Amino acid sequence: MVEERFVQGNEACALGAIAANCRFFAGYPITPSTEIAEQMSILLPKYGGSFVQMEDEIGSAGAIIGASWSGMKAMTATSGPGISLMQENIGYGFITETPIVIINVQRGSPSTGQPTMSAQADMMQVRWGSHGDYEPIALAPSSVQEFFDFTIKAFNLAEEYRVPVTVLADEVVGHMREKLIIPDKVDIVARKRPEKVNGQYLPFDAPEDGTTPMPAFGDGFNIHVTGLTHDERGYPDTNDPDTHNELVERLCNKVLMRRKDICSVKKENCDDADIVIVSCGSPYCSVGAAMKKAREEGIKVGSLKIDTPWPFPEEEIAEIAKTASDIIVPEMNLGQLVHEVERAAHGEANVHLIGKIGGILHKPDEIYDKIKEING
Amino acid sequence: MVEKESPYKKYLREERLPHIFCPGCGNGTVMSTFFKGLEGTDIDFENIAMVSGIGCSSRIPGYAKCDSLHTTHGRALSFATGLKVGNPDLDVVVFTGDGDAASIGGNHLIHAARRNINLTVICINNNIYGMTGGQISPTSPKGSFGTTAPYGSRDKPFNLAELVSAAGASYVARWTTTHPLQLSKAIQKGLENEGFSFIEVVSQCPTYYGRKNKMKTPLQMFEWIKENSINKRRAEKMEESELEGKIIVGEFANKPHAALTDNIKTLAEENSDKPLAIKSAFEELD
Numbered sequence: 001m002v003e004e005r006f007v008q009g010n011e012a013c014a015l016g017a018i019a020a021n022c023r024f025f026a027g028y029p030i031t032p033s034t035e036i037a038e039q040m041s042i043l044l045p046k047y048g049g050s051f052v053q054m055e056d057e058i059g060s061a062g063a064i065i066g067a068s069w070s071g072m073k074a075m076t077a078t079s080g081p082g083i084s085l086m087q088e089n090i091g092y093g094f095i096t097e098t099p100i101v102i103i104n105v106q107r108g109s110p111s112t113g114q115p116t117m118s119a120q121a122d123m124m125q126v127r128w129g130s131h132g133d134y135e136p137i138a139l140a141p142s143s144v145q146e147f148f149d150f151t152i153k154a155f156n157l158a159e160e161y162r163v164p165v166t167v168l169a170d171e172v173v174g175h176m177r178e179k180l181i182i183p184d185k186v187d188i189v190a191r192k193r194p195e196k197v198n199g200q201y202l203p204f205d206a207p208e209d210g211t212t213p214m215p216a217f218g219d220g221f222n223i224h225v226t227g228l229t230h231d232e233r234g235y236p237d238t239n240d241p242d243t244h245n246e247l248v249e250r251l252c253n254k255v256l257m258r259r260k261d262i263c264s265v266k267k268e269n270c271d272d273a274d275i276v277i278v279s280c281g282s283p284y285c286s287v288g289a290a291m292k293k294a295r296e297e298g299i300k301v302g303s304l305k306i307d308t309p310w311p312f313p314e315e316e317i318a319e320i321a322k323t324a325s326d327i328i329v330p331e332m333n334l335g336q337l338v339h340e341v342e343r344a345a346h347g348e349a350n351v352h353l354i355g356k357i358g359g360i361l362h363k364p365d366e367i368y369d370k371i372k373e374i375n376g
Numbered sequence: 377m378v379e380k381e382s383p384y385k386k387y388l389r390e391e392r393l394p395h396i397f398c399p400g401c402g403n404g405t406v407m408s409t410f411f412k413g414l415e416g417t418d419i420d421f422e423n424i425a426m427v428s429g430i431g432c433s434s435r436i437p438g439y440a441k442c443d444s445l446h447t448t449h450g451r452a453l454s455f456a457t458g459l460k461v462g463n464p465d466l467d468v469v470v471f472t473g474d475g476d477a478a479s480i481g482g483n484h485l486i487h488a489a490r491r492n493i494n495l496t497v498i499c500i501n502n503n504i505y506g507m508t509g510g511q512i513s514p515t516s517p518k519g520s521f522g523t524t525a526p527y528g529s530r531d532k533p534f535n536l537a538e539l540v541s542a543a544g545a546s547y548v549a550r551w552t553t554t555h556p557l558q559l560s561k562a563i564q565k566g567l568e569n570e571g572f573s574f575i576e577v578v579s580q581c582p583t584y585y586g587r588k589n590k591m592k593t594p595l596q597m598f599e600w601i602k603e604n605s606i607n608k609r610r611a612e613k614m615e616e617s618e619l620e621g622k623i624i625v626g627e628f629a630n631k632p633h634a635a636l637t638d639n640i641k642t643l644a645e646e647n648s649d650k651p652l653a654i655k656s657a658f659e660e661l662d
Contacts, residue, residue, distance in 0.1 A: 021661060023653035024462055045647035049656075050461045050640045055487040059454035062447065062484075066427070066458025069445060070466065071655030074458065092448050099657070159657065191657035216655050217425045217443040217459060218466050224389070224438055226446035235392060236438065236446075 003182040009147040009173045010077075012180045013103055014039030016151030017075050019186050022101070023049035024074040026063035028056055028082060031115040032171040033105035036077035057082035061089035064100045069225065071191070071216030073155055077103035080121050081112065083129065090164050091130030092227045094251060097204070097211060099158035099191070102166045103151070105174040106332075108359050117359025118171035120281055123336040126166050127310055133248050135255035137262060138166040138310040140281035144178035150307070156189040157262065161254055162211040168309060170332065172282040172361050193219065205232035208250060209257035255311055264307035265316045269295070273302030275371055276324045276349075278317065278341055280306040282361055283330040289364035294371045301371055309337060317344035326374045330354040330362045350374075384411035387421060389441050396435060398506075400586075400594030402553040402579030406500055407436060409556050409577075410469075413563030425466045427456040429481060431507050432581075433473035433500035450481030453488040456495050457636075463654050464494070464637040467567065474501040474515040478534050482514075489543035492571040493636040498563065499536060499574065502581040510584030517621050521588040536576050541629040546571030548629035552578040554602045555625060562627070571635040578605075578623050 007015070014036050017025070025040040037053070044051045050067075054060040060076040067074035078086065083104050093100050108114025109121035122129075126138050137157050139150040147169055154165040194201050194213035203223045206212040215221040228236040229244045237243040255262065269291065270276055277287050284305045294301040304320055306313055317340075321327065327349050329338040338353040345351055354370055356362055384407070397403045414421065426437035430449035437444035447455045452470050460468045477485050477499050488495065504522055505511040512522035515533045522529065537550040547569040549562035559577060566573030580586065580597035591597045601623065608626030611619055644652045 021656050021659055023656040024458065026458060045643045048644045048648045048650040048653040050644070050652070052457060052461055052636075052640075054454065054457070055483050058451060059457070059484055059487070062451040062454030063458035063461075065447075066445065066455035066460075067462035068458070068657070069443075070459045070462025071657050072462040072653070073657045074462070088448050089451060186661075188661045190660045193658055216463070216658070217445070218423065218463055220422065222441055222443055224444045224446070226438065227448060228446070 001184050005180045005182065006177060007144060007180050008035060008175060008177050009141070009144045009169065010035035010105065010175065011039050012144045012148040013077070013151045013167070013169070014043060015180070015182060016148040017101070017155070018043050018047060019182070020073060020152040020155035021188055022073045022075050022155060023047060024064065024067040024072040025049070025076065026052045026054050026060045026067070026074070027076045027078065028054050028060050030057070030079045030082045032107055032174050033077045033079050033103060035174070036103055036105070057085040058089060061086035061102070065089060065093055065096070065098050068098045068100050069217050075101040075103065077105065079105050079107045080109045083122055083125060087129040091132060091134065093164035094130065094134040095227055096225050097162040097214070097251070098164065099162055100164045101151070101154045101158055102164060104166055104168055106168065106170040108357065114359050116171070118282065118332060118361060119357060119359065120170055120332040120336065123168065123309060123333065126168055133252060135252045136166065136310045137161065137163055137255060137308070138168045139307060140168040140309050141173050142281050142284040142305065143173065144176060144180050147173055148180055148182070152186050156187070159189040159191050162214060163255065168281060170282050172285070194221065202232045203234045204230060206250060206254070209253055211254055259311045260315070262308060262311055263313040263316065265313050266305040266307065268303045270302035270304060270320060272300050273324050274300045275326045275328060275374055276302045276304055276320050277328045277330065277367060278304045278306065278320070279330055280309050280337055283332060286330070286362045286364045286367055290367035290371065293364070293368050299371060299375050312340045312344065314344040317341055318346060321345035321348035324349050326350045326352060328352050328354060328367065328370050328374070330356070330367055332356055332361065382408065384408055387411050387441055388439055392439055395439055397432065398583040400580065400582040401432070402502065402577070402581070403433060403436060403500065405553040405556060406498060406577050406579065409560040410498060410563055412560040414567060416560070416564040417567050419467050419567055423465070423467050425459060425468050426471060427452045427459060427468060428471045429476040431473040431476045431505070433471050434476060436471045450476055450479070451484060452476065453481060453484040453495070453497070457488060457493055460493060460495055461637060461640060464641065464652070465654070468495050470495055470497045472497060472499050474499065474503060474513045474536070475505045478514045478536055485540065486543040489540045489545040489572050489574065491636040492544055492546050492633060494570055494572070496563070496566045496573045497575065499576045500579045501536060501576050502579045502585055504581050504585040506581050506584050510588055523588070537574070537628040540574040544572070545574050545629055546632050547573040549627045550576040550578065550623070551625050552601045552605055552623060553580060554598055554605065558625070569632060571632055
């Protein structure tokens with residue numbers, strides 16, 4: 001039965017995780033994400049799941065990776081300072097191809113910054129925060145419903161691509177209350193158990209653009225998992241440049257070569273638009289009103305909302321840049337994703353940043369004023 | 377000389393040999409005593425999962441023919457916490473060292489002990505950072521030398537067995553590589569204990585600790601460890617000043633109490649009509 005509820009974004013996230021069959025949560029209290037841990041501590045025992053409050057965020061990231069190898073769908077939730085602490089273990093998740101979900105409810109930064117205020121401070125940290133080359137997947141919700149839906153999607157993508165997936169929410173989405181529709185059935189990607197071929201199983205022998213099934217510890221495969229550069233058996237091989245090349249390039253390619261399957265954008269009024277507002281996450285909330293007001297005045301404005309900042313939807317932005325003269329990027333930072341938009345636009349359209357920090361979401365008029373300024 | 381094959385070779389990933397440990401390293405002794413201790417229990421080797429962090433001791437799981445997770449520096453206990461809570465049926469063993477467990481991983485160590493999570497931790501304490509080339513560690517004795525203590529260490533070392541006992545572990549023992557029988561018995565007890573078991577093994581690193589501290593051969597290090605070891609019962613009657621630089625060996629804690637995994641299971645049973653969820657990732661939902 002479809003259920004309708006009026007809930008906070010963070011609560012919707014926890015409900016999404018439960019719907020995705022997440023039965024393990026490890027976390028550490030941090031504003032403005034704490035309600036997710038609180039909800040998981042209430043919900044998990046009711047579903048036979050396990051909740052552990054860890055000693056810090058480093059431990060939380062380690063615990064969910066350990067839980068994933070035990071065969072569980074596992075998640076943590078945190079904010080900027082916690083994400084900073086988790087980076088080394090997130091990198092371990094990439095090199096060991098461990099499906100995990102990390103919820104990042106962003107807040108004013110750098111450092112302790114503004115714990116109770118919103119920001120899109122970690123758009124780039126999620127992309128580049130851990131050392132080395134890797135291709136992350138991130139989803140940015142702009143509503144309570146999307147926080148629920150994207151959390152489920154994050155678990156599915158994590159399983160399909162065997163990568164850590166981040167839900168890049170922010171304080172606005174985390175704390176606002178809206179109607180949430182919980183469907184009676186959600187699509188879930190189950191982990192595939194491997195089979196032994198001729199009595200053998202190679203845990204990291206995957207096709208160039210794909211992954212290989214992943215067993216749980218205790219399934220009898222006796223596998224070795226290491227953060228060191230490893231061969232297809234999982235055994236360390238740290239001095240051979242070819243082994244490193246093959247491994248790291250495959251880790252990147254499994255996401256890059258299937259980028260079109262992962263990338264998701266929502267386009268409105270783009271066909272005839274001279275000006276397109278490219279938004280991601282919360283700022284989208286203010287785009288509709290600004291676009292409507294400008295359209296009423298005959299200014300051809302469209303909207304492209306990025307659901308998946310990573311991998312970045314380059315083709316979609318390039319396409320927009322060919323038809324529109326100007327692109328406006330409202331961001332709750334001093335300019336992070338705008339550089340990606342500029343790169344993807346290849347100079348074919350003028351790209352304008354509306355960078356806003358301090359913790360308050362853009363008002364529709366701040367976007368409208370920029371439209372007017374460009375329109376002359 | 378007749379080469380005698382180790383009875384524990386069957387537990388090894390033979391295709392990974394030879395190992396990377398230096399001649400005279402204590403890790404081999406610890407592995408043998410571990411397998412001996414294991415054989416004294418009812419635990420099936422197939423059910424063992426090993427977890428480790430970074431350092432020489434942390435390379436041990438890579439040579440054992442069981443599921444093994446070689447993680448980041450200092451964090452083995454947090455990964456092991458997820459693995460054990462995720463599937464309490466596994467017998468999870470953590471191999472770690474003094475730098476890994478007591479320095480960078482100190483916070484995870486005391487909290488894992490506080491939660492009394494059902495893990496067996498073998499901490500190989502060689503008083504030095506071997507993998508990076510002989511730097512001083514949090515257990516290096518006062519006055520000992522390392523590449524980052526060229527004038528001798530001035531810091532007071534950690535007493536790991538006491539620290540972990542105070543933090544709430546239900547089984548704690550310290551032995552050395554010169555006490556293989558007592559050590560394997562302690563490992564057996566640790567594996568059988570339903571809670572956090574911490575077995576500290578004072579071990580020799582002739583390559584770095586020995587060379588920096590005028591004990592160039594493994595034998596000299598062995599003798600140093602043996603001469604300085606004092607049984608806990610005897611040490612209890614001695615003055616603190618007499619015990620400086622000594623290695624107190626024996627059992628430090630043996631007080632079984634509820635483990636984290638039992639508490640989580642009970643909580644789930646009280647709140648749900650479903651059994652504790654394990655391996656949820658493989659479930660197809662309808």
